[in-house]
Amino acid sequence: MYKAKAYSAASATSPLASSTISRRDPTEQDVQMEILFCGICHSDLHQVRNEWREVMPTVYPCVPGHEIVGRVTKVGSGVTKFKVGDLGAVGCVVDSDRTCPECQAGLEQFCPNLTLTYNFPDKHLGGVTYGGYSDSIVVDQRFVVHVPANLSPAGAAPLLCAGITTYSPMRHWGVTKGKKVGVVGLGGLGHMGVKFAHALGAHVVVFTTSPNKKDDAIRLGADEVVVSRNANEMQKHASSFDFILDAVSADHDINAYLNLLRRDGTVCLVGAPEKPLGVAAFGLLFGRRSLAGSPIGGLKETQEMLEFCGKNNITSDVEIIPIQKVNEAYERLLKSDVKYRFSIDMASLRSE
């Protein structure tokens, strides 16, 4: 065991603050990394503030962070995938049973025995796992992926959650040329959704509550932008979408989007608001529409997504911040004031 620096929350109402945590010494299959950048996902905020108490109650202290890019500093004797000095990346999952049908299919996100990167029982040290708001991390090589050399580490970090969470459902529901695709909420996930839908050749429409994001939406790859609070603009798109990705972090009217689907279309939730959403039956019945959801993605698809980003030069648009600004960044997330992901430069923690 060794001591690592981290930012942790002591309770649902405490700000994140500097602290020390224990990490395991790398075992045979482990990769130890010095963390270079960690993205700030809205899930970090939900978890720190215990907004998901009914499904995943938060254990304190809580060290969030699951969009991690780091430099390998040590490898166990059985590690073949990485050597010291390589770049490595870790997303939302750091372990699974590897034997269940889901794991065998490369869909670790559905493993009944998975270990998430933070706030999950730590099988090595007891207590819970601690995430990437830290100067280092130790993870089994199977759960560490390679970052293409042409991508900037700061902009690549958010691919590990915002990237895979939007790429995976787009692949699953067949987003491609000739499809009309909506993306709701131009935040961290949403802006990656726009980049992927555009790169996959779809006609992309962004739905935003922030009129000041219109130009950015087009620059990111949208063909059209709709201010969702404008009923007339919404009505113009009635019954026309094949697929809509809903990446909104707060309570909102999902029926408005179900009504925009054509026959057999799908609204896929990736956003995970604190409170349940109300669904009107007729929005689904008329048009045989589907409301679906999708969590993150498996290791195989995460590596595939990173290769796709390497080939298409896709990274997240990031605002790089020092860790000391993390609490301020959370307040800005709540105001939809992020363009379009905060990426923490972890050198700022090392110098603390």
Ligand SMILES: NC(=O)c1ccc[n+]([C@@H]2O[C@H](COP(=O)([O-])OP(=O)(O)OC[C@H]3O[C@@H](n4cnc5c(N)ncnc54)[C@H](OP(=O)(O)O)[C@@H]3O)[C@@H](O)[C@H]2O)c1
């Ligand atoms: N499924 C998964 O595996 C998974 C993975 C990661 C994150 N998530 C969840 O996905 C959600 C989004 O995460 P994120 O990191 O992208 O968050 P984010 O960067 O804060 O973006 C959320 C966006 O939602 C829109 N929005 C916020 N409040 C709204 C409201 N009251 N009504 C309508 N729109 C609103 C805003 O976009 P506009 O300004 O454009 O309206 C905002 O930028 C969170 O709930 C997060 O926990 C799920």
Ligand SMILES: [Zn+2]
């Ligand atoms: Zn996330």
Ligand SMILES: [Zn+2]
């Ligand atoms: Zn499994």
